[in-house]
Amino acid sequence: xxxxxxxxxxxxxxxxxxxxxxxxxxxxxxxxxxxxxxxxxxxxxxxxxxxxxxxxxxxxxxxxxxxxxxxxxxxxxxxxx
Numbered sequence: 001x002x003x004x005x006x007x008x009x010x011x012x013x014x015x016x017x018x019x020x021x022x023x024x025x026x027x028x029x030x031x032x033x034x035x036x037x038x039x040x041x042x043x044x045x046x047x048x049x050x051x052x053x054x055x056x057x058x059x060x061x062x063x064x065x066x067x068x069x070x071x072x073x074x075x076x077x078x079x080x081x
Contacts, residue, residue, distance in 0.1 A: 011055075013048040017041050017045050020044065021037075021038065040077075047066060047069060051065075053066070
């Protein structure tokens with residue numbers, strides 16, 4: 001099932017990375033929550049750059065794996081607090 005195009009997915013990936021980088025400053029997060037946000041930004045950037053889709057540069061990770069990771073991390077972030 002294709003809900004969004006790969007182009008939109010790639011754009012949303014970079015928006016997500018920027019959000020992870022900005023959130024600690026916007027919400028005055030310190031310590032572990034801020035570090036988690038920065039680490040998630042880095043991991044998401046690396047995963048996006050390494051995924052085999054239009055916004056990937058090195059195309060090492062299959063898109064299917066990229067989607068599985070996102071579908072796992074998303075709910076985990078909701079449950080984390």
